[in-house]
Structure formats: C-alpha cells, structure tokens
Amino acid sequence: MNISNSGHSVDIVEVTKTFANVTAVHKVSLNIRKGEFMTLLGPSGCGKTTLLNMVAGFETQTSGAIQIDGKDISDVPPYMRETGMVFQSYALFPHMNVFDNIAFGLRMRKLPAREIKAEVERALDMMKLSGMEGRRVRQLSGGQQQRIALARAIVIRPKVLLLDEPLSALDKNLRLQMQVELKELHQKTGLTTIFVTHDQGEALSLSDRVVVMSRGEVQQVSAPIELYTQPANGFVASFIGEINALPKARCQKSGQDFRFEVCPEISLNGRQPARQELKDGQMVHIFIRPEHIEIAGPRHNGANIVKGNVAAHIYQGTHTQTRVNVPGIGLVELRTKGAAAIDQAPLGSEIALSVPLDEAVILPA
Ligand SMILES: Nc1ncnc2c1ncn2[C@@H]1O[C@H](COP(=O)(O)OP(=O)(O)OP(=O)(O)O)[C@@H](O)[C@H]1O
Ligand SMILES: [Mg+2]
Numbered sequence: 001m002n003i004s005n006s007g008h009s010v011d012i013v014e015v016t017k018t019f020a021n022v023t024a025v026h027k028v029s030l031n032i033r034k035g036e037f038m039t040l041l042g043p044s045g046c047g048k049t050t051l052l053n054m055v056a057g058f059e060t061q062t063s064g065a066i067q068i069d070g071k072d073i074s075d076v077p078p079y080m081r082e083t084g085m086v087f088q089s090y091a092l093f094p095h096m097n098v099f100d101n102i103a104f105g106l107r108m109r110k111l112p113a114r115e116i117k118a119e120v121e122r123a124l125d126m127m128k129l130s131g132m133e134g135r136r137v138r139q140l141s142g143g144q145q146q147r148i149a150l151a152r153a154i155v156i157r158p159k160v161l162l163l164d165e166p167l168s169a170l171d172k173n174l175r176l177q178m179q180v181e182l183k184e185l186h187q188k189t190g191l192t193t194i195f196v197t198h199d200q201g202e203a204l205s206l207s208d209r210v211v212v213m214s215r216g217e218v219q220q221v222s223a224p225i226e227l228y229t230q231p232a233n234g235f236v237a238s239f240i241g242e243i244n245a246l247p248k249a250r251c252q253k254s255g256q257d258f259r260f261e262v263c264p265e266i267s268l269n270g271r272q273p274a275r276q277e278l279k280d281g282q283m284v285h286i287f288i289r290p291e292h293i294e295i296a297g298p299r300h301n302g303a304n305i306v307k308g309n310v311a312a313h314i315y316q317g318t319h320t321q322t323r324v325n326v327p328g329i330g331l332v333e334l335r336t337k338g339a340a341a342i343d344q345a346p347l348g349s350e351i352a353l354s355v356p357l358d359e360a361v362i363l364p365a
Pocket of ligand 1: 024047
C-alpha cells in the first residue's frame with residue numbers, strides 16, 4: 001500500500017537561527033535524499049527542534065535557505081509546505097476523539113467528508129489503530145497516543161515526515177516496539193523522514209544516515225556503521241557509544257611502524273589510521289571501545305599489554321563491564337561476554353590487559 005507522496009528531497013542550505021542572544025543553529029547545510037530516513041542526533045539544547053521547526057515553517061531562519069525538491073520554501077506558510085510533523089509532546093487535542101484528531105489536517109484542507117473518512121481509515125489501518133476511532137484521546141495509553149500522532153502526520157500524505165523525539169516518553173519495551181513500527185512505516189511509505197532523538201541507540205538502529213549536532217553545528221553526517229567505527233572528531237567518538245579516551249599520546253613513526261607513547265611507561269603499537277596522515281612526533285588522541293580491550297591470559301606476552309588493578313565489575317546479563325585502574329592512563333573500561341571476568345579478575349587484583357589499536361580511533365590532537 002502506498003499512502004505517501006514519496007520521493008521528495010530536502011535541502012538545508014547554510015541555515016542559521018538566532019534568538020535574541022542565542023545562536024540555536026549555526027550555518028547548517030544538509031541534503032536529505034528522496035526517501036531517506038535521516039536522524040538529527042545531539043545533546044539537549046543543540047538545536048534539533050529548532051532545525052526541524054524551520055523545515056516545518058514554525059520558525060523562520062535568520063539566514064540561509066530551505067528547499068524541497070530544489071525549490072526554496074522559505075516564503076511558504078507551514079500549512080502549505082506539505083510536511084507532516086509529530087511534536088516532542090504529542091500535542092493531540094484532548095477533547096476530540098481519535099477520528100477527529102487524525103482528520104483535523106484534512107478538514108483544514110476542506111476535503112469532502114467521504115474522502116476524509118477513507119483517508120483516516122487508511123491511516124488508522126497503517127498505524128494499527130482500527131476500531132479505536134471513537135475513543136477519547138485521554139483514555140489511551142502513551143503508545144496508542146503516539147500512534148495517533150503519527151497517523152495524524154501521515155494522513156495528509158506529506159512530502160516529508162518530521163518527527164521530534166516521538167518515542168522519548170515511552171518506556172523501554174514500548175519504545176523498542178515503536179522503533180520497529182516506525183521502520184516498517186518508513187519501508188511501506190518510502191517517505192522522506194527527518195527524525196530527531198538524543199538517544200544514540202535509536203539513531204543507529206533506525207537511520208539511513210545520522211547527523212550529529214553539537215551547539216547548533218553539524219559535527220558529522222554518516223551512515224550508522226561509519227559513525228560508530230570512524231567518528232570524525234572527539235565529540236562524536238565520545239557521544240556515540242562508550243569509548244575510552246586515552247591521554248594525549250606522541251606518535252613515533254619509523255617507516256611503516258607506528259608507536260604511540262601514552263606516558264613514559266606505556267607505548268602502544270599501531271598503524272597508520274585510515275584517514276589521517278600522521279607525522280613523527282605529532283600528538284594524537286586515541287579512543288578505544290570497551291569491547292576491543294581484553295583481559296590478557298598468563299601466556300600473553302605480545303605487545304600492547306598494560307597492567308592495572310580491577311576497580312569494579314558491572315554485570316549486565318549479556319556482558320560484564322569491568323573498570324581497571326591503569327597507572328599512567330587512569331580508568332579503563334572493558335566489556336567481556338557473560339560473567340567470566342568476575343571470577344577471572346577478582347576485585348582489587350592486578351591484571352594484564354591487551355589493548356590492540358587495530359580498531360581504535362586515532363585523531364590528531
Ligand atoms: N523560542 C526561543 N527563544 C529563545 N531561545 C530559544 C527558543 N527556542 C530554542 N531556544 C534556544 O535554542 C537552543 C536550541 O534549542 P532546541 O529546542 O532547538 O534544542 P534541542 O536540541 O531540540 O534540545 P532538546 O533535546 O532538549 O529538545 C537552546 O539553547 C534553546 O534554549
Ligand atoms: Mg527538542
């Protein structure tokens with residue numbers, strides 16, 4: 001079933017938004033492709049809602065342009081932009097029933113009653129709400145209200161779907177279920193979607209590409225896997241997933257051999273990072289994920305072994321997060337499968353860690 005008006009692109013060109021004395025969005029340029037699921041991800045206050053509101057037309061940019069299918073829509077009022085929006089708070093009409101909530105946008109557009117009924121039924125069906133038309137919004141659960149907000153956004157056959165943290169009010173299980181439904185909705189409709197979240201797991205699992213924002217600026221635009229494995233800078237490395245940031249290290253390069261001196265006692269062997277040309281003597285930041293560090297067995301005598309004392313185990317079912325105090329580095333987190341580490345490395349004991357840099361992120365300092 002194709003309910004959508006699919007296949008529209010959005011271009012955000014050098015857009016800046018300044019409120020009195022706050023620059024909420026600073027020179028942001030993005031190209032959202034036809035049918036793409038694009039996520040804006042970043043901490044609270046980084047400008048996600050402001051950017052979405054400018055696409056919807058609820059805010060006007062201070063400078064720059066917003067285009068749909070290459071046409072500037074800066075002067076088009078919100079109700080004529082053909083964008084469907086789900087707000088950070090669902091913003092349903094509490095005094096209306098489900099049908100009337102969903103039908104609202106169609107009535108504003110003065111569609112004939114028969115057409116409204118058919119379109120609302122289609123949206124109800126798509127959001128698995130059939131049979132609930134007569135219910136009062138107040139009597140529904142958070143997840144059901146969320147589906148109504150989504151139905152209300154898609155019923156107008158928008159060119160672009162704008163979703164501002166639509167799942168943030170839901171508990172974890174419902175949230176996971178709604179993530180699957182959102183993904184199905186996107187696959188069914190092919191709607192170009194701009195999704196806002198500050199939950200990185202949600203961003204990685206749903207998106208074709210993710211825009212990481214900080215303080216009104218774009219830090220990186222990448223597909224999820226690239227974002228996780230090749231963060232462009234320290235902010236992205238630390239914001240996406242967990243990562244150990246080692247103290248600044250000096251790169252010692254001779255031919256193809258790279259050593260990184262983290263402190264006088266610790267040097268780690270590595271190789272030329274994928275995207276950076278490092279020079280001998282250059283200072284770098286090394287980031288390494290907890291799942292890439294291992295407890296080294298007694299027979300392990302290779303390179304990149306560091307010693308430290310076990311400070312904590314945090315058992316999490318599928319894995320254990322272990323915190324080790326390494327002199328010269330500080331606290332290092334590692335993640336191992338199951339509960340084996342708890343017996344293998346008792347609290348307070350000295351253990352050896354293997355710290356390979358093959359999958360580390362190495363950035364110029
Ligand atoms: N109408 C406004 N007047 C003044 N400042 C505003 C206004 N709206 C937003 N701001 C400021 O702009 C910045 C960005 O706000 P925005 O709501 O876009 O952030 P956000 O990324 O959506 O955050 P959150 O994750 O908390 O929803 C903040 O510093 C905020 O205080
Ligand atoms: Mg917001």
